[in-house]
Amino acid sequence: MPTITVDGQGVEARPGQTVLQAALAANIYIPNLCYAEDLAPYGACRLCIVEIDGMRGLPAACSTIATEGMVVRTETPALMQARRMTMELLLSDHPDNCLVCRKNQRCELQRMAAYLGISERRLPRLERPTAFDESNPFFDRDLEKCILCGRCVRACDEVTQVNAIDYIYRGFATKIGAFLDQPLADSRCVSCGECLASCPTGALVEKSYYGLPDREVLTVCTYCGSGCSLYLQMRGDKIVGVRGDPANDASEGHLCVKGRFGYDFANHPDRLTAPLIRKNGALEPASWDEALDLVASKLAEHKGAFAGLASAKCTNEENYLLQKFTRAVMETNNIDHCARR
Ligand code: SF4
Ligand code: SF4
Ligand code: SF4
Ligand code: FES
Incomplete structure (x- = not known):
């Protein structure tokens, strides 16, 4: 277990843990945006930069493995200034429409800008071409709000292993897209939403967002x-x-x-919130007692002439109960399961 010093505090890191992970586990906050606990480190946003004795420049804490004796500083004036500059650059091509953005109040980019004390836009606004993809039935992609952190790409690769999306084009035109820049609905995307769950901005948002x-x-x-x-x-x-x-x-x-x-x-x-019983050819609302009595009497009438089809939607215990009920109560071995081939 390497021990490192972070802002004067001794921190024990697990073997292989990064400086960021060790610091966060010890409740020492280092700003970060492209880091996600369940994804491999990527080092894209440069907000987690730190100073480490004996190391040149400002290494990214999320992609630097903690080693024995490391001395790390996380909040010097130089670091905060560099982070603010990075954030200003990130925001220079970002729309100013938080109020009408579906990510408002749950946006990591918004929170990070506030944490770093960004209160005005100093840099000239760079216009990104609008890239809106509404083709997925469950979520929209508004790539004007994308900061290219790559969390969606890594989620699609490492978690889902579908690899439907990646960085496409180069330079300022770089964006996240599917093969041949086709709409997500025409790609191999399975709509799991792992990318959406990981996205720190309003670039990926649910269609059914109710607040x-x-x-x-x-x-x-x-x-x-x-x-x-x-x-x-x-x-x-x-x-x-x-x-x-x-x-x-x-x-x-x-x-x-x-x-x-x-x-x-x-x-x-x-x-349906109440059972329905067919009476004189029409379905009519009934009480649960009435419905269960009817089902029990019909089942009793059909002992031995019955088949049970269990469901993959049920738990093991529920499936066990259904086979037990079929064999012991309905006195037949006609029991099967929808997932059997
Ligand atoms: S993505 Fe975040 S910062 Fe950008 S407009 Fe939406 S809420 Fe605001
Ligand atoms: S929703 Fe589609 S693009 Fe997103 S992680 Fe799942 S498969 Fe990949
Ligand atoms: S879509 Fe979201 S998660 Fe993907 S790179 Fe852009 S900001 Fe990051
Ligand atoms: S969190 Fe380390 S570079 Fe983004």
């Missing part, structure tokens, strides 16, 4: 038996968003398209 939640509720995704847990972001009784639960062993905070975006059914006006 900030007032609380989060931890639950398990309803779509399959993998058991990914997620936080439903709630405002009143309405689900306004979903975020993966990093503490969940099955998913480590990552979600697929269904878990991340498929929650509209919960608040949909067509959703």
